[in-house]
Amino acid sequence: MASRGSILAIPAPGQRGAADDPGSWANVLQAVPLFAGLSRRHVGKIARAGRIVRFHHGTEIVRAGEPGDVLYVVLDGEVTVRKPRARALTVDTGSFFGELSLVDGGPRSATVVAQGEVVCFALRRTAFTKLLRAEPAISIAILTELAARLRAR
Numbered sequence: 001m002a003s004r005g006s007i008l009a010i011p012a013p014g015q016r017g018a019a020d021d022p023g024s025w026a027n028v029l030q031a032v033p034l035f036a037g038l039s040r041r042h043v044g045k046i047a048r049a050g051r052i053v054r055f056h057h058g059t060e061i062v063r064a065g066e067p068g069d070v071l072y073v074v075l076d077g078e079v080t081v082r083k084p085r086a087r088a089l090t091v092d093t094g095s096f097f098g099e100l101s102l103v104d105g106g107p108r109s110a111t112v113v114a115q116g117e118v119v120c121f122a123l124r125r126t127a128f129t130k131l132l133r134a135e136p137a138i139s140i141a142i143l144t145e146l147a148a149r150l151r152a153r
Contacts, residue, residue: 037141068101069125077118
């Protein structure tokens with residue numbers, strides 16, 4: 001069984017390198033379909049609202065059925081997504097998961113496990129909601145992309 005909460009060590013504040021600054025990953029976030037309709041300025045604001053998290057191989061990042069309030073974007077590495085009654089899918093850099101829980105705070109629809117060392121951008125629902133209130137244009141772009149994804153299912 002996968003371990004839970006096995007996050008790689010992140011340097012203490014003041015000792016972090018550029019790789020641990022979410023703003024330095026804005027170019028990767030710009031390429032993520034969920035954020036593709038946004039301006040560079042808006043993607044930069046999203047990047048600054050999140051944080052970088054690292055997971056060891058085998059770490060269960062999220063578990064199906066559990067409450068969720070974080071969106072994850074894979075910045076480096078691979079994760080396996082396991083939905084009940086569906087074939088497991090391995091995804092890598094630029095893939096994201098947790099977008100529905102980010103919007104509604106509902107239970108996770110899949111279990112996601114790190115395959116090797118994984119670096120993710122993590123955006124909490126509270127930070128996301130605050131950002132949407134300040135920048136309504138972000139809401140429109142993200143809702144458009146979510147609707148397209150739901151229609152494609």
